[in-house]
Amino acid sequence: MFYSPVITNAAEAVKNEKLHLFRFVEDSEQVKIGTYEAHGGYQAWKKALTSMQPAQIVEEVKKSGLRGRGGAGFPTGMKWSFIPKDSPKPRYLICNADESEPGTCKDRVLMERDPHAVIEGMAIAAYAIGCHRMFIYIRGEFNHSIIRLETAVKEAYAHKHLGKNIYGTGYDLDMVVHSGGGAYICGEETALLNSLEGERGMSRIRPPFPAIEGLYACPTIVNNVETLASVPHIINRGADWYRTLGTEKSSGTKIFSLSGHVKRPGNYEVELGFNLKKLIYDPAYGGGILGDKKIKGVIPGGSSTPFLKADMLDVNLDYESLAQAGSMLGSGAVIVFHEDTCIVWVILKLIHFYRHESCGKCTPCREGTGWLEQIIGRIEAGGGKPGDIELIEDVCGNILGRTICPLGDAAVMPIQSAIKHWRDEWQFHIDNKKCMVKTNFEFR
Amino acid sequence: MADKQNPETGGQATVTLTIDGLTVTVPRGYTVLEAARSIGINIPTFCWHPKLKPVGACRICYVEIEKFPKLQVSCATVAMDGMVVHTNTDQVKNGRRAVLEFILLNHPLDCPTCDKGGECDLQNLTFAHGLDDSRFAFQKYRFVDDDMTTTFDDKRIGPEIILNRNRCILCYKCVRANKEAFGEYDLGAYERGNITEINAAPGRQVANPFSGNLVEICPVGALTNTDWRYKIRVWLTKTTPSICNFSSSGTNILFYKEDHKNKIYRVTSRRNDDIDDGWLADITRYSYQVITSDERLIKPLIKKEGKQVPATWEEALEVIKKRLNEIKDKKGGVCIGGLASPSLDNASLYSFAKFLRRTFNSNKLDYRQDYRMLPKDTANNYSILASQPFKIAGIDDSDVIVTFATDLLREHQNEYLRVRKAFNFKKARIFVANPYAVKTADVAELEMVYKVGTDEIFINAVCLAALEENLVACPDRADLKKKIKPSSLKDAAEQCGVAPETIKIMARALAEGKKVTFIAGELLTRCRDREIIASALCNLNRLFGLNRKGQIAVLARYANSMGAVKLGISPEPVPALKKELEKIWSGLPDTEAYNTDTMLVHMKKEEINGFIIMGANPVMLYPDREFVKESLEKLDFLVVCDLYETETTALADVVLPLAGWAEYAGDYINLEGCRQHAEQALKPRFEAYPGYEILEMIADKFEKKLFSSTEERESEIDRLLKVDTTLPWPDGFVEVKTAEIEIEKDYPLALFLCDDPHHCGHLTEKANSLVNFCGEAYIEMAEEQARAYNLNEGDSVRLESPIGKIIVPLKISEHLDNQVVLVPRNFTSHPVTSLLMRKRRIDWVRISKVAE
């Protein structure tokens, strides 16, 4: 069977009880339902469905402190509790597997290598919110994930973990695997809803929030793959156990997708609160910087989060510490840049991405990202004008907090931090019509 | 606002907030924008539209709300108790200016050559709030397609719409209106980011029956219509409020005209929430061209030696006087009759009836030119149903809506939109029952296609479902079973071909509905057995108490059908009306009354010898064209007044040019019974006169003035309109007779006459814009049927009935799925009425491919 060749720390997870998400991802048999069941799979689903009330599950997940792994870090149990209790409408659970945030590639590993864990987590969440039809919206380009999930869903039906009257409880649950529309914005939950409904993938204004009016205007919960894959373990071992992982306020483990100028780019499951420097330099993880160069900066949580400068790397990877450092945990994609990287060039690549992916609905994001790309492009190409930095800052200010969905913020926050940290370099670019660092390093 | 999405937020009905220091109390559910506007505080908007759901896209409507860290878009923020809102702080102004700056980045600023100049929201707002300098130092993004020959991005995306993407500010109003209000998807947004573009759906044209609205609501010059663009600047025109002459709702419109040229340039909406919500059907928007067309009749025509030749009015009037007097003297005034169009104004219709009744003592007159065998009086269940009160806006707040025997999109486009709105905004449950599939069904919970010719059995089945399931408490419900056949749901359901379970769901909805709107339409009116079906509907009404908890009616079809009823233009007016007429005229003729059909029969027998037609075209519209022609040809003398030479004027001895509705002021009664005034926009073109003036001129010749003054005429009309013409429902359940349906061997398909969604009746063919949408008759049929006959889209098809045949191109339907064919009746070149037999319930036809 095909695996995307990605380094993981599965070997460590096999030894370390705490690292539950990655325990079996290097086991090529894990994708088969028999193996998954032999490893204790679907026990949590059975336990939840046969011995727990939905409200109990919501409570347990609340207590566990699990927070969304899709980017915003919203407490998962609390989100579930927003589903109106008395609505006569059907409810929907959607697993957000559109993973397109630059640098992020963790959900794909879970889907390709442990698909049943995703299904099991979804089933439990579905039951907790009273949903009888759940969807997984998978990024269109993720062919292998789609095939894996489709196969796994068939197996799960055959083994009666899905379908009618599951485990004799009378509970029915169906699952639909949906191939996405191929746009970054379709990962934003409301755009995802539109796309799933067959509309153009464009964000919706909130309120109404999806929990009240989501898919087909019915109460809907959207959760990330990793979030949902964590749920069976919480049900199996209890919220109290989960709270022993990670830090006081950021409980549990998290997969970090490490990329950029490191020796061992890959996906690493660690407890929240893990030290960033250790993740980059420890031979068991990143193993240090390519060519043993110095670090210039790091994006700690996916391309949408502000940069950390080289002198800020002694920070722990948890929601609070990163916020304190002026950035965010985001989706957990740590992108490392070494000293030879031109920051203007990096930002140009990023703003090009956001300009291209803006759904086009709201004016500031649609027009602002295009303008920013042009200004930054001219600076990078040696045509910068005095005042350009201030102009960029002003345009960023006119986008930040002024848009429908967070893509607008995501586009400008890295820029703002890059100007804050490396203003001299921007100025040099403009004044000297060339780059301060020697090479424009094409990173892989 | 009447159409808030979410009325059930609970608690008090109002909220109180402060805006710019003023305290305002508004209904719960109002947005901050609506609250501000309610006290006259103006907040600019681009993407907001009163009849669409807010999207918060353009961001121009920012306000600052205390305790909210960021600027909020007022159009999408619901007003809450205690909110403190500021609409004009520096932060707000900066935010607004930033948005304008963003919008203008790639905007071409080609105002001098843009047709929207002078009425462009962007132009206006830029003057009011914008920067006078641009910080944008790049080449503006330009949309170009490979096949474009000019530097303008002018792209025809529909028969009447030009798109210029460079000017588009992506407010998405066009796409949203298309989807939310019209249920159409021929226009969409493509690409992403700052190269996002509005465009026609791939391989399609923007040609839906409401497409003109997209142009009207576009805030800039991105969408323009071909009828108006580059013809005149908006500030050189004047507007005249008027009423649509091609819909029975009386959609409110504005004519844009220029006085020196005596010309109308376009029509826009004049929003009236009780009637039209500001949406116009394309027919309404473009039918002014019926008046401005150059093919209009110029002078009166008189037949001399078998040929019609131009004459003066005086000559024509003299001939009319002479010939009608001859008939009157020789055979009696009762041998003179008339037919008037139900689209004429009150004054013309009333003058018409008064002229015939008073001058000739004749009761041989009608306003119904297209429905076979209509009753001449009102002592019948059909007339009861047709007289019931109905409110268009009442559709909006119904929780259950049934459309029966009607294809709303082709008959009642305004009400079609209302039904969609009730579904989209109020989540009403919609049920659609018709002998063929119709587009209304895409908002329906259930679509029931019953077998052709089983309309009454279907209604009986719904009643039986209620009885068998014990859904209703009507005290005498036990009587019903004795009046209908068959008497079990199972049998009735089988006969009409709809599953009993489905019928039960609809019956339950009718029983549970708090406010039910039940609309019956033209398939009922047009049907020979309308009385049988109407009887079934009377029972349905009684059983479910529909009129008490909502409304049930068969909708009037033409601009002034209701006026014709209320002013007594029919052979036997409602008794109450007759009484009033008797008083006003001090006596009424008690001669025999004939409806259209009987008049035609008696013409053929040469018992009616003189005839006046005003605005009507029975040769084109009445079933059995040959019969109608032969009848009219037998007349000794025929006068026809119309805007154009028609199939009917061709038979006339005298033809008089009639003014169109925009050429005189007039009142019309819409299907709700609401009287509306249309002002005069133009002077009558050429030598045309309004109907009431023509009749007064003729009456003058007979030395029997109709009215001593306009005031007298109007006061008589006022008196008549005060009469309540609603007929009481039957006392108990009524018998529903069994219809005898002729089967025609070798003619296996049922033909349904219809209007094309871009046409109405016999005149719209003169409006170029409408012809651009559809200029030719067609036969529409289900794909499966077409395949069975080995036919493809566009093939020439021979359509034959026992009495006639026509050859038309085939159109494969998106909706139809059974053995019926639809043929529009709007095209002179393909007279479908030549296939119809006068006395038939079903028009059976057969088809075959025409060899190339």
Ligand SMILES: Cc1cc2nc3c(=O)[nH]c(=O)nc-3n(C[C@H](O)[C@H](O)[C@H](O)COP(=O)(O)O)c2cc1C
């Ligand atoms: C532009 C944009 C892209 C996003 N892409 C993803 C994504 O690919 N996968 C994902 O899980 N969440 C994505 N999100 C976050 C989702 O909107 C949503 O918050 C998340 O799926 C909720 O799941 P969680 O609570 O489990 O984190 C994106 C958000 C934005 C604004």
Ligand code: SF4
């Ligand atoms: S912020 Fe960007 S992506 Fe989000 S809704 Fe606005 S235009 Fe679309």
Ligand code: SF4
């Ligand atoms: S074409 Fe006009 S209505 Fe449509 S999005 Fe553009 S500006 Fe708005």
Ligand code: FES
């Ligand atoms: S009018 Fe409010 S965002 Fe456009």
